[in-house]
Each structure stands twice: as structure tokens, then as C-alpha cells.
Amino acid sequence: VTDAATTGSGYGVLDDYKTLNTYSSNGTYYLYDVTKPMNGVIETFTAQNGSSLPGYYSVDSNNSWTAYSQAADVDAHAYAGKVYDYYKNTHNRNSFDNNGATIRSTVHYGSNYNNAFWNGSQMVYGDGDGSTFTSLSGALDVVAHELTHAVTERTAGLQYQYQSGALNESFSDVFGYFLDPGDYLMGEDVYTPGISGDALRSLSNPSKYGQPEHMNNYVNTSSDNGGVHTNSGIPNKAAYNTISSIGKAKAEKIYYRALTVYLTPTSNFSYARAALLQSAADLYGSGSSTYNSVKAAWDAVGVY
Ligand SMILES: CCCCC[C@H](S)C(=O)N[C@@H](Cc1ccccc1)C(=O)N[C@@H](C)C(=O)O
Ligand SMILES: [Zn+2]
Numbered sequence: 123v124t125d126a127a128t129t130g131s132g133y134g135v136l137d138d139y140k141t142l143n144t145y146s147s148n149g150t151y152y153l154y155d156v157t158k159p160m161n162g163v164i165e166t167f168t169a170q171n172g173s174s175l176p177g178y179y180s181v182d183s184n185n186s187w188t189a190y191s192q193a194a195d196v197d198a199h200a201y202a203g204k205v206y207d208y209y210k211n212t213h214n215r216n217s218f219d220n221n222g223a224t225i226r227s228t229v230h231y232g233s234n235y236n237n238a239f240w241n242g243s244q245m246v247y248g249d250g251d252g253s254t255f256t257s258l259s260g261a262l263d264v265v266a267h268e269l270t271h272a273v274t275e276r277t278a279g280l281q282y283q284y285q286s287g288a289l290n291e292s293f294s295d296v297f298g299y300f301l302d303p304g305d306y307l308m309g310e311d312v313y314t315p316g317i318s319g320d321a322l323r324s325l326s327n328p329s330k331y332g333q334p335e336h337m338n339n340y341v342n343t344s345s346d347n348g349g350v351h352t353n354s355g356i357p358n359k360a361a362y363n364t365i366s367s368i369g370k371a372k373a374e375k376i377y378y379r380a381l382t383v384y385l386t387p388t389s390n391f392s393y394a395r396a397a398l399l400q401s402a403a404d405l406y407g408s409g410s411s412t413y414n415s416v417k418a419a420w421d422a423v424g425v426y
Pocket of ligand 2: 267
């Protein structure tokens with residue numbers, strides 16, 4: 123029996139229809155995408171609500187991925203492909219290692235697991251408990267957040283603690299916005315399925331969801347690796363200030379350059395300001411309005 127790349131279809135977490143890059147072998151279909159250039163494979167697994175990784179290939183008998191239990195698999199696979207395409211088409215980066223590394227996701231991790239993460243090798247998504255979250259792969263900004271951790275790990279290597287950790291989190295949120303620019307909200311598509319209009323975080327209004335948005339309100343804590351999900355509100359607000367003044371197209375070039383050229387494992391907020399200013403100068407000139415907008419964005423959050 124011949125093995126072949128195939129096109130399947132199915133429904134995502136929000137019951138949205140989509141086509142899928144799949145693979146058929148011996149009469150079974152796999153969420154295994156071989157369509158990317160330079161052999162960058164994208165593959166999706168299920169942990170079947172266990173906690174061992176990667177678990178089992180997500181499979182289907184007829185390439186029609188329509189079961190409710192397959193929705194998280196469908197979105198993890200489709201959205202990983204979208205994030206791959208973004209980094210390739212916008213930044214000419216071939217996967218998170220810029221060398222065609224296989225992008226692996228596992229869904230249905232754990233039981234009622236209200237989170238998603240990059241474990242150093244792959245992306246992992248819980249199904250949520252149905253109240254705080256629904257399946258987290260159902261949001262493109264979540265998938266972009268997690269895959270950006272992989273890019274960060276292979277470039278700046280920002281240590282996941284205190285200010286460098288808050289920057290690590292912020293860059294994941296900011297690229298989550300670049301993938302899902304309809305609003306400045308984070309996770310809104312999968313957060314509190316019973317409540318509309320809310321989100322886990324907001325780039326434009328961090329304080330609405332309990333985050334500081336000025337250095338004067340930096341939270342000194344040892345919990346959550348030094349408050350990485352709290353203090354990310356400060357660089358997130360600076361990013362909102364930047365994007366709203368210079369636009370997405372320029373902002374994403376500046377953010378990608380800072381992440382891949384200037385930031386280091388121990389960079390703090392002040393260094394991130396300098397890295398973004400240098401990137402703006404490199405790309406648009408040191409006296410440019412773009413440069414001045416980045417400067418104003420960080421002045422406004424009290425980081426110099
Ligand atoms: C397992 C240990 C914790 C890992 C934290 C991962 S990287 C993370 O930051 N996950 C995101 C998921 C996300 C992303 C965008 C939008 C919504 C939700 C996150 O923010 N997790 C929150 C719930 C947290 O860990 O506090
Ligand atoms: Zn994260």
C-alpha cells in the first residue's frame with residue numbers, strides 16, 4: 123500500500139470547519155504534515171488524558187476529523203501549521219530552530235488541565251476543566267505563545283524567572299498577538315467558555331486582568347518563577363504602545379530582530395528597551411519617528 127500526503131478536513135474546538143494536511147499509511151490517516159519547505163514536519167499526538175509524552179499519533183480511519191474528541195487535535199495541528207507559515211513567510215525562519223525541526227504537539231494532556239506549555243521538545247495542551255478553559259489548542263494566540271517559547275529558547279534563551287522570565291512570557295504573548303491581531307486579548311477564544319468578552323490577559327489593558335502596566339507596580343514575588351505571568355504586563359503594555367503607534371508590520375520586524383539578535387538569557391526590562399531601540403535604529407534609523415515611538419512606548423511604562 124502506498125504512503126502519501128493527503129488533505130483531510132474536520133472541526134476545531136469552536137466547531138469551525140477546516141482542511142488539514144494529513145498523511146495516509148496502510149489505510150490509516152495521521153495528523154502528519156509534510157507540505158512545508160525543506161522537510162519541516164508538523165505532527166500531532168494525543169496523550170489520551172494521561173501525562174506521558176508524546177503519547178499516541180492522532181489517527182483517523184477516513185480523513186474526516188469530525189468527532190468532538192478530535193477537535194483539540196484538529197486545532198493544534200492546523201494552528202501549528204499557521205505559526206510555521208508565519209515565521210517562514212514573515213521572518214524567513216524555518217521552524218523554531220531555523221533548520222526545519224519537527225514541530226510536535228500533544229493534546230488531551232492530563233485531566234481538566236488548565237494550561238499549555240513548551241517542554242523543551244514539544245508543545246503540550248490540556249483540555250481545560252470546561253469552566254476556566256476549554257481545550258487550549260483551540261486558540262491561535264495560545265499556539266503561537268507556546269511555539270514562540272521554542273523560538274526564544276533557541277535564540278535569546280531568556281531565563282524563565284524574574285525580569286528575563288517576564289520578557290520570555292511577554293515575547294510569547296506579543297507574537298501571539300502578531301498571529302491573532304484581531305484584538306489585544308490573550309486566550310479569549312478558549313478562556314471561560316461560559317463567559318464572553320473576557321480573556322486571560324490584555325496587551326492594551328494589562329491591569330484589567332490583574333497585571334501591572336508600569337514599573338512602579340512591578341510585583342516582587344518568588345511565586346510563578348518570580349511573577350513571570352504577572353510582570354509580563356509591563357513589557358506587554360510597552361508592546362501595545364509600540365504596535366498602536368508604528369503598526370504591526372514594523373513592530374514585528376523590530377520584535378523579531380531584538381529577540382534573535384540582541385536579547386540574551388539574563389536580559390532585564392531595561393536591556394529589552396535598549397534591544398528594541400537598537401533594532402528600530404538598525405531597521406528604520408536612529409532619528410526616525412519609528413525609533414522615537416519605541417522610546418516613548420517604554421518611557422510610558424517607566425522602563426529606561
Ligand atoms: C506548566 C508550567 C507553566 C507553563 C506556562 C506556559 S509557557 C504558559 O505561559 N501558558 C500560557 C497559556 C496561555 C497562553 C496564551 C493565552 C492563554 C493561555 C499561560 O498564560 N498560562 C497561564 C494560565 C499560567 O501558567 O499562569
Ligand atoms: Zn508561556
